[in-house]
Amino acid sequence: MTAIERSRTVAVVGAGTMGQGIAQVALLAGHRVLIYDINALLAADAVGFVQDRVERMAAKGRLDRAEAEDAIDRIASAAELAELAGAALVVEAVVEDVTVKRALFAALEEVVSPEALLATNTSSLSVTELAAGLAHPGRFLGLHFFNPAPLLPLVEVVSGSATDPAAADRAYATVLGWGKTPVRCADTPGFIVNRIARPFYAEAFAVYEEQGADPATIDAVLRESGGFKMGPFALTDLIGQDVNEAVTRSVWESFFRSPKFTPSLAQRRLVQSGRLGRKSGHGWYPYGPDAKAPAPHTAGPEDAPAKVTVVGDLGPAAGLLDLLEEAGIEVVDVEHGGPYIQLPGEGQLVLADGKTAIEFADVVYFDLAFDYRDATRIALSVSEDTSERTLAEAVGLFQKLGKKVSVIGDVPGMIVARTVAMLIDLTADAVARGVAGAEDIDTAMRLGVNYPAGPAEWHDRLGRDWAYDLLHHLDERCPGGRYAPSLALYKLGYAAGDEDEAADEAEAADADDEAGETE
Template sequence: MTVTDAAGGPSGTDAIAPSRTVAVVGAGTMGQGIAQVALLAGHRVRLHDVAPGQAETGADAILSRLERLVEKGRLEEDARGAAALRLERTTEIAELADSALVIEAVVEDLAVKQQLFRALEEVVADDCLLATNTSSLSVTAIAGALRRPGRFVGLHFFNPAPLLPLVEVVSGFATAEDAAARAYETARAWGKTPVRCADTPGFIVNRIARPFYAEAFAVHEERGADPATIDAVLRECGGFRMGPFELTDLIGQDVNEAVTRSVWEAFFRSPKFSPSLAQRRLVESGRLGRKSAHGWYPYEDGAERPEPHTAPATEPPPHITVEGDLGPAQALVGLCREAGITVHEEDEDHGTRILLPSGGQLALADGQTSAEFRDVVYFDLALDYRTATRIALSASEVTGWETLRQSIGLFQALGKKVSVIGDVPGMIVARTVAMLVDAAADAVAKGAASPEDIDTAMRLGVNYPVGPVEWGHRLGRAWAHELLDELHARVPTGRYAPSLGLYRQSYVRMKGDQSS
C-alpha cells in the first residue's frame, strides 16, 4: 500500500473509545510514557511486564509524574485520583484479554516481539488492535508471525511520550487500512499529532534525518571544519536548534550510530546511508557522549567547551557588483545596502555572483570548490540571511588573501560572525539541506509518506526549522538537484547522486511548466 491514500488523515473511522481498556506491554521508560498518555486520555490501562516487580515500579513512576503535574498546576487533583484508579499492574498475558488496543514497548529484538504477539493472539478478541512501538525493526516482519497480521500496526511514539506530540503510524505490508486509520484516530484523540507512513527502514524521521548527521561528520572527516564550528554554523546559519555533534552527544553516540547502521543495512548498504568512520572510532573508544562524560566534546567537571572558529574583525569592501539573481541569497543585496555598502546590479546571463573590489568574487555554495576557479570565495546557504548570526566561507590556496579579507569584512558588516572553513564542496548547510530535500523527495516518490506528513514529522520529531519538502520549494525546484549533481561529480560514490524522485520534482515538472 501507499500511505498517500490517507494524506491529511483518515476519515470515517472512529478512535478507540475511552471506555475501552488499553494495555501496554513493557514497563520501561517508553512503556510508562505511553501508558501515561493513554491514562490521561481516559482509558483503563493495564501495564504489563514479565520481570518481577517491574510493572509495579513502572506504575509507581507514572503516579509520581502525575503528582508532579498536580503540583505544577497542570493536572487537577481529582483527575489524578481518577487516573490512579484506572491504572492496573499485571504480569500475566491472560489478564489483557479484554483490551481494545495492546501497545508493545519491549526490547528491540524481532524474535522476542514475535513471540509476544503470538501469545497475545491467543488471548485477545478478534477486534483488538495490536501495535508495536519499535523504532528500528520492520513492522511487516513482526506481523509475519501472526495469524491475522491485518490488525497489526506500528505506533512509534517519541521519547518522552507524554511531552512530544509526534506519533508515526506505520502500515506494514499486510496492515489493513481500517486498522491503520483507527490507530491514527486514536493517537489524535490522545492529543498527539499522528503521521502516516509505510513500513520502510527508519519510517519517516529516522530515515530522513540521516543526512543531518552524516554530512556534518563527512565535513569533519574531510578536514573541512572542527565539530564546534560545524555545530555553530548549522545552528546560527542553518536555523537548526542543535548541531549534530552536540545532539549525538546528548542522544548517545552508540545509540545514534546503531540507528544509522540499522537503516544502512536495511537499505542494503546504500551509500546514501553510509555510517561515519569517525563516529565508529568514537564508539569504539567508549566516548559515548554526555553519559560517559566525553563524546565529540568533553563533559568532565571543569571541562571547557571548544569555541567555533570565528574570524577577527576586518574592514568591509566599500562597494560590490552583483551579477544576475542570487537566488536563495538575493536578500544579501538589500542587507548590503542597509549596511552602507554600495551595490551595483548587472543583469548577466553567464552566472550569479558578487564581484569584489579585489577582482575576486563571492558565490553561493553550489557543490563546486574554490580550487577549481581563480580567486573565488564560497559562502554557505542560510535559512534566513537577515536573521542568521553566523556565515561560513570557504577558500582554497589559490584564493587571493584580499578577496578572502573583503569577503569576511562584507559579512561582518551585515552583523554576522564569520567562520572560514576548508575548501569542501557544498560547504555545511547547503549540502546538508540538499541531502535532506533529496531524502524527502525519494521517500515521497516511493510512497513512504506524503509530503505533508514528512514535513510535520521532521518539524515535530526533530525540531527542524522548516520541513525538507517546504525547504526545497523555497530554494527553487532545481537548486538541490544541481548542487547534488556537482557534489556527485566530485565524490562519485553514489552518495550524492540525485534521486529519481528529486529529478522528477526538479526537471520533469519544470519542463512541464515551461511547455504549458
C-alpha cells in the same frame, strides 16, 4: 475514522521509560490502562511512577485535582498476560529483539479479541517481519512514539505489508484523540524520521573527515546559519554515539549498504574508544565539571567593501540584497551573468553550489542560510588560490551585516547547503516510493527532530532545481553514488522546468498581444 472509545482499556507491555510514557499518555486521554512486564515488580513500579507524575502535575496546577485522582485510580499492573484480554489496544515497548517481540505478539493473539489492535513501538525493526506468523496480521501496526512520550507530540503510524487500512485509520484517530500529531508511513527502514534524518549527521561527519572544519565550527554553522536547534556533534553526544551509530548502521544494512546511508568511520572510532558522549564523560566533546566547551572558529575583524556588484539572480541568497543596502554598502545590479557578488578586488563571492573554490581563479564560497536576515553566523570556503584581499573583503562584508564568520576548508557543498540538499533528496525519493506524503514528512521532521522547516518546504523555498544541481555537482566531485540525485528529485526539477517554460511562453504571448493592441 473512529478512535478507540475512552471507555476501552489500553494495555502497555514493557515497563521501561517508553512504556511508562505511553501509558501516561493513554491514561490522561481518559482510558483505563494496564501495564504488563515479564517482571511483575517492574510493572508495579511503573504504575507507581506514572501515578507520581500525575500527582505532581496536579500539585503544579497542570491538571485538575479531581481528574488526577480519577486517573490514578484507572491505572494498574497486570501480573499475567491473560489479564489484558479486554484491551482494545495493546502497545508493545519491550527490548528491540525480533524473536522476543514475535513471541510476545503470538502470545497476545491467544488472549485478546480478534478486533483488538496490536501495536509495536519499535524504532528500527520491520513491522512486516514482526507481524509474520500472526493469525490476524491485518490488525498489527507500528505506533512509534518519541522519547519522552508525554512531551513530544509526534507519533509515526506505520503500516506493514499486511496491515488493514481500517486498522491504521483507527490507530491514527486514536493517537490524534490523545492530543498527539500522528503521521502515516509505510514500513521502511527507519520509518520517516530515522530514515530522512541520516544526512544531518552523515554530512557533518563527512565535512569533519574531509578536514573541512572541526566539530564545534560545524555545529555552530548548522545552528546559527542553518537554523537547526542543535548541531549533530552535540546531539549525538546527547543521544549516545553507540545508539546513534547503531541506528545509522541498521538503516544502512536494511538498504543493502546503499552509499546514501554509509556510516561514519570517525564515529565508529569514537564508539570503539568508548567515547560515547555525555553518558561516558567524553564524546566529540568533553564533559564534566572541569570540561571546557570548544569554541567554533570565528574570523577576526576585517573592513567591509564600500561597494559591490551583484551579477545575476542570487536565488536562495537574494535576501542579501536588502541586507547589503541596509548596511550602507552600495550595490550595483547587473542583470545578466553570474550569479555572484563581485568584490572590489575582482574576486567573486558565490553561494555554495557543490563545486570547489580551487576550480576558479579567485573565489570565496558562502554557505546557505535558512534566513540570511536572522542568521548570526556565515561559513566561507576558500582554496589556496583565493587571494588574501578577496577573503578579507568577503569576511568584512558579512561582518558588516552583523554576522560572525567561520572560514572552512574547500569542501564542495560546504556544510548547510549539502546537508539540506541531501535531506531534500531523501524526502523526494521517499515520497516517490510511497513511504509517506511530503506533508507528513515535513511534519515529522519539524516535530520529531525540531528542524526549522520540513525538507519538502525547504525544497519549494530554494527552487525546484537547486538541490538537484548542487548534488549533481557534488556527485561529479565525490563519485560513488552517495550524492547522485534520485530519479524523483530529477523528475521534480524537470517538471518545474516545464512549468517555467510554459510560464515564459505565456508571458511572451501576453507581451505579443499587448504589442498588437498598441499597434
